[in-house]
Amino acid sequence: MAVTGAVLVLFLVAHMLGNLKIFLGADSFNHYAEWLRTMGSPALPNRTLLTITEIVLTLAVVLHMWSAVSLARRAAKARPVKYAARRRSQASGYATHTMRYGGVIILLFVIWHLLDMTFGVVNPEGGDATPYARMVAGFQPSRWWVTLFYLVAMVMVGFHLRHGLWSAFQTLGLARRYRALKAGAGAVAAVLVVGFLAAPVAVMIGVVK
């Protein structure tokens, strides 16, 4: 969980910074998308680094889910008889209890998001339009339900990171100074949620056209 999660967090940070290029205008954003494909060129063929990144990310997602499923199955086996009284959480932290169902919501979101922004299948502009046009078309006020889904998914990502970030340090045996560690996890999660939601909300309210 910890190692694959760390890979995915690094991706999220890069992805969020890339997204913010939308505020620098259509040319800057489209140029950035083009650069992702031509990284390392001409030394390397186009898409080399991008394909490697895609493979690493896919592997990380699959292994992350495999770890989660095996942990859940071990948990079910370790407690075959459930408690009759509703188990009331004694530890603080709402985020901790969203990890499993939140992870499923995030997975559904990622599938939709790829169909929307990468392949353009469910995007009004389709896959041939520029990335900027797809982004602007995708979050029009008339498609408010898409933006709402993104919002819910990003809040889930935030909860996931709030627990996942400090938890990764704990699992790898690196956790020290818990108060600072958990506050740091909360801050990083909040920055990522705000950063990711900035673009869809800006499009919806018409700041980015």
Add this chain to the structure above:
Amino acid sequence: MNLTLKIWRQNGPADRGRMVTYRVEDVSPDMSFLEMLDVLNERLILEGDEPVAFDHDCREGICGMCGMVINGVAHGEQRATTTCQLHMRHFEDGATITIEPWRAAPFPVVKDLVVDRSSFDRIIQAGGFVSVPAGSAPDAHAVPVPKKDADAAFDAATCIGCGACVAACPNGSASLFTAAKITHLGLLPQGQPERASRARAMVEQMDAEGFGGCTNTGECTAVCPKGIPLDTIARMNADYLKAASK
């Protein structure tokens, strides 16, 4: 105080078991939870019924024998308290209280509220010791221990092995118990020679017993009657990863 108790009754390991409702009247708020159950049991015996079986020994909160899940919380909602030290004044008159045994596959129910915690013994046998020449007692100052390490080791050593951590964990993990023992011995100079092999052997035994995996929910430390901190689990993970990578 008058109370309604819903208690798990199970005749033996093979019995299916069920919740049975009892009324207990004239309970003093100054009674401990176990004394309240004693009152119920005396009445059950007089009426010719089988008394409710539960584990207990010192009734001072230091032996680790007692423990039951009270209203869904291991040892009840009072923090840092064993069931024997929990007093009835923390309950409302007329309340309904649900009482269940620790629930975990590696803790099979022996009878009613009594579970078999031999799996903990086997985790200790796997590495929860230091191999030292057991001659006469050494001088107290023969091996200097920094005060900070001694305190942290002692905090971990206060674990009484009651099993509340397992009972409270949504994953049924025994990480807090195992980590307490690994931390207690691993922080002291006498524990260094076996530090790596101990962490490895104890973690592997814990997994072999069928306990779940830790997902850092923190439920264990919240119900722990001794307040064993979560950083013991980080230390266990660090020692285990170091041992496993060798």
